[in-house]
Amino acid sequence: xxxxxxxxxxxxxxxxxxxxxxxxxxxxxxxxxxxxxxxxxxxxxxxxxxxxxxxxxxxxxxxxxxxxxxxxxxxxxxxxxxxxxxxxxxxxxxxxxxxxxxxxxxxxxxxxxxxxxxxxxxxxxxxxxxxxxxxxxxxxxxxxxxxxxxxxxxxxxxxxxxxxxxxxxxxxxxxxxxxxxxxxxxxxxxxxxxxxxxxxxxxxxxxxxxxxxxxxxxxxxxxxxxxxxxxxxxxxxxxxxxxxxxxxxxxxxxxxxxxxxxxxxxxx
Numbered sequence: 001x002x003x004x005x006x007x008x009x010x011x012x013x014x015x016x017x018x019x020x021x022x023x024x025x026x027x028x029x030x031x032x033x034x035x036x037x038x039x040x041x042x043x044x045x046x047x048x049x050x051x052x053x054x055x056x057x058x059x060x061x062x063x064x065x066x067x068x069x070x071x072x073x074x075x076x077x078x079x080x081x082x083x084x085x086x087x088x089x090x091x092x093x094x095x096x097x098x099x100x101x102x103x104x105x106x107x108x109x110x111x112x113x114x115x116x117x118x119x120x121x122x123x124x125x126x127x128x129x130x131x132x133x134x135x136x137x138x139x140x141x142x143x144x145x146x147x148x149x150x151x152x153x154x155x156x157x158x159x160x161x162x163x164x165x166x167x168x169x170x171x172x173x174x175x176x177x178x179x180x181x182x183x184x185x186x187x188x189x190x191x192x193x194x195x196x197x198x199x200x201x202x203x204x205x206x207x208x209x210x211x212x213x214x215x216x217x218x219x220x221x222x223x224x225x226x227x228x229x230x231x232x233x234x235x236x237x238x239x240x241x242x243x244x245x246x247x248x249x250x251x252x253x254x255x256x257x258x259x260x261x262x263x264x265x266x267x268x
Contacts, residue, residue: 024141026119027222028206031061033069035078044072047205048083050108050120051222053127053254057108057120059083060252061205062227063097066090066104083108084116095256101173101247102227105256121222128250129223130210132175136167137211140177140203140226140244164211165244173261175208175224175246204228208246224248 032045048061069090073079081088088106095105113120123129132138140163169176208224224246251259 023119024139024207024209026117027121028141029084029116029118031065031081031083031205033072033079033081035076035080044068047203047226049205049207049222049225050113050116050118051252052120052122052124053256054124056256057110057113058095058252058256059088059093059106059108060207060225060249061104061106062225063099063102063104064227065204066094066097066106067099084118086112086115088112096258098251098258098260100260100262101251101258103225103247103251103258105252105258107256123222123254126221127254128252129221130212130214130219132167132170132210132223132248134167134170137164138167138175138177138223138246139164139209139211139220140206140246173248173251175248177208177244177246206246222249 027049028047029049030045031048032043034043046061046065048059048065051058051060069079069081073081073091081090088108090104090106093106093108095107097104108116165177167175168178203226206226207222208226210219210221210223212219226244226246228245251261253259
C-alpha cells in the first residue's frame with residue numbers, strides 16, 4: 001500500500017473519502033453483550049452493520065461473533081445483546097449463518113434504527129456489489145475491544161479505528177488488505193496510527209467499502225466484512241505482514257440468505 005494518499009486518491013477523492021469515513025463510523029455499530037453493569041459484567045463483542053433491501057433491513061456480522069454471544073447466553077441467562085444502544089435478540093432474529101464463510105445475518109426492526117444510531121446502505125436494485133480488483137481503495141471502520149473506555153457504572157465508550165487502505169489481494173472469497181501505518185489514510189476521529197501487530201479484536205463484522213471511479217462517478221459501496229485481523233500466521237507472499245481479511249459480500253442474497261461456496265456457485 002505504498003504512497004496510498006498520493007498514488008490512489010486525488011485531493012477531491014481524499015475529501016470525499018474523509019466524508020465517507022464519518023458515514024462509515026455510523027454504518028458500523030458496536031455489537032456486544034453483557035449481563036448488566038450492576039452485576040459487574042464487562043461487555044464483550046465486535047461490530048456489525050445494516051443493509052437495506054426491498055423487503056427488509058438486514059444486520060450483518062461474523063458468524064464466530066454470534067457463536068460467542070450464544071455461548072455467553074448459555075452460560076449466563078442474564079446476558080443481553082446490544083447493537084449500538086438498542087437491545088437485540090440474535091437467537092430469535094437470525095436469518096442465516098455460515099460457519100464456513102464466517103458470516104451471519106439477522107433481521108432488523110426498522111423502528112429500532114434511530115435507537116441503534118445506525119446509518120444504513122440502500123442496496124435496493126444494486127445487488128450484488130460491484131467487483132473488487134487488486135489496487136482498489138477500500139474503507140474500513142470498526143470498534144476496538146481493547147480501547148473500550150468506562151465512563152460510568154452503566155456506560156462504556158466504544159473507541160473506533162478506521163482508515164482507507166488498498167485491496168492487496170482478491171480471491172473468490174476474500175479481500176485482503178495489508179496494514180502499513182505510514183501509508184493508511186485515516187480520518188481525524190480514528191485511533192491514530194496503531195502500530196504493526198495491533199489488536200483488531202472487536203473489528204470482526206466491520207464493513208469494508210469500495211471507493212472507485214465507475215463510469216465517471218466516484219462510487220462507495222460495501223463489498224466485504226472483516227472476519228480476521230493480523231496475527232493469523234498465513235504463509236506465502238503475504239506472510240510477515242499485518243493482513244486484514246474481509247469476506248466478500250457477494251455471498252449474501254437480498255433476502256438475507258447466504259449462498260454457500262459448496263453449492264457450485266461463485267460470486268462474480
